[in-house]
Amino acid sequence: MKFKIDHNNRIEDRTLEYLPNECSFNMFPIVENIDFELILNKISLSVRNNRIIQLWGFCGLGDRMISNYTTPKYEKGDLIIEETLENGFAYSINDNELPVFININTGWVCIGNPIDNPEENTAVEFIKNCVAIINSKGKLISLWLKPERLPKMLKVNIR
C-alpha cells in the first residue's frame, strides 16, 4: 500500500487519548463521514478524499514494550493514500502484526520499525500528536502516537 506526504503545514486538530481499561486509542472530535479505513494492526486510520484524518482502535500496551526510541524530525502536513480503493470497506496496511514500543519518558508510542530512519524517509505530523514515517517507495514504516497520557500501570524504566 503506497502513501505520500504533503508538507503543507496543515494538520487535523483532534485530541488523542488512550483508554487503559479498553486498551484502545480514542480520538475526538469524531468524524463519522469517511470514505474507507486503513488498518494497522488493530488501529483504524479513517480516510476521506484520500487523506488520513483520524485514527482509533485497540492496541494493548504492556511493560515489555518499554523502550528508549524517539521520533524522527517531522513537519505538519497531510498523509495521503495513493491507492484507488472502494468506499465502505477497511483495508490492511500490513500483512503481519507490527511491534509496539513505548517511550514512557517522552510519552510516544511507536507502531512499526522505530530505527529504520534513513535520510530518504519522510515524516509527517498529519494529526495532532500523530506522526507517520514513509520510505522513498511510499511504504509506511512506522506510526508514532502520543496520547494525552500513558497508562499508569507502565513501570518507570530505570537504566
Added chain:
Amino acid sequence: MVSASANSVAQRFRYNGIELEESLGIDWYKMDMRQYDPAIARWTSIDPVVHHEYSTYSAFDSNPVFWADPSGADSQVHWEGNLETTTYEERMKSKKENVGKAKSGNNPNPYKAYFAQESKKVSAILNDMALVDAATTALEAKDSFDAGIMSFVEDTYTLAESWLQNPLGTLATIVSGTVDEIESTTNDFISSGYSDPGLFMLDRSYTAMSNMTLNDWAYAAGYSAPGAASGIFGGYVMSGVRVSSLIYTSWNRIPDISGYTTTRTVANNLASRPFINSPHTIRNIISTGRGVPDEFFKGGRNWVTPGTFNGSEGIFELGMNTSTKVIYHFMFRSN
C-alpha cells in the same frame, strides 16, 4: 408334585430348569457342559461346540427368550412344540420364515414377542423384514450399524457447521430438490420464530433424529439382518441418539451474547461498523471456535474468521469478553 414355592430344593432350579449355584455368592447356573452367569448373560467358559459366527462365550445366541441351551453345548428352539437343535443356517432360515409369518400376522412366535419386549419401536422392523439377510452376522451388523450411526451424526454435524456459516446458502443446497421444497422450507423458517436459520435447521435435524424409529436407523446403517441382534440394535439406537444429542448440546453451547455492549472507543465509531448491530453475525463468528485469549483485555478472546460483508469477501476480526458481553474490537478486512 413338587412346588418351588414350598420346597427349598426346588427353589434352586430356575431358568431353563437348571440349578442356580448360590454358594459362595457365585450365582451361576450349573449346566451340563459349562456354567452360565446371568449377571453378564455370558458363559463362564468357551463353547464346547464351536460356532464361528458367535463369540464362544455368548449365550442363547443373545436371544434368551427365543433360544434355550439346557446343556451349555448348543442353542435349541422349541419349534412347533418340539425341542430341536439346529445349525446356524437352519436358525437363520427359521428366523426368516418366522419373519415372513410374523409379517403376515399368522405366527405369534417368541421371536416377535422378543422384539416387542425389547422395544416397541423394534416391532416396526417386522414390517420390513424382507431385508433379512441370513448370512449377516451379529458382528457385521454391529459394525454396519456403528458406521451408519456415526455417518449420520457426522453428516448432520457437518451440515450444522455449514448452516451456521452460511445458513441461507446451505438451506438451498440441502433442500436440493424442487423450487417448491426450497420455498417450503424457507417459509417454515420464517414462520418458526427462529431468528437464526442455522439454529432452525439444527433443531429441525435433531428433532428428526430423535423421532427416528429403529427401522429408520436400520436403513441409515444399511443394516439388513436385525433379527439376531435386536437387543444390541436397541442399544445402538440409544447410543446414536446420545451421540447426536452430545454434539447438538456442545454445538448449542455458544455463549449467550444477548444484550452485548461495546467499549466507548468502539461505540464512538459505529458508523463504519454496521455489522456490530448484527447479533447473528457475532454469534456466527463466535461459533467458529473458542477464540484466542487476548493478552491485554481482561477476559477477552479474539476470533478471526473469513466472511462476507456488503458483497465483499474478507476477514472478520472480533474481540469480545463473552462473560461481560463487551466487544472491544470488531472489524471486517476486505480482501
